[in-house]
Amino acid sequence: MVASRKQQKKIFVSQPTLSRSIKNLETKLKVDLFERSTRKLILTDAGILVYQ
DSSP states (O other): OOOOOOHHHHTOOOOOHHHHHHHHHHHHHHHHHHHEOOSEEEEHHHHHHHHO
């Protein structure tokens, strides 16, 4: 997963650290939080629930 530079600046975390943290959370929850493609990153229904 790739986090944008804008996202990285908002939370002051590097892209690899942010991606690893999100992947770890998905593993713990046993659900995908994002639909990933080469150009887009979209929250899944589960991702929306976690975000709220």
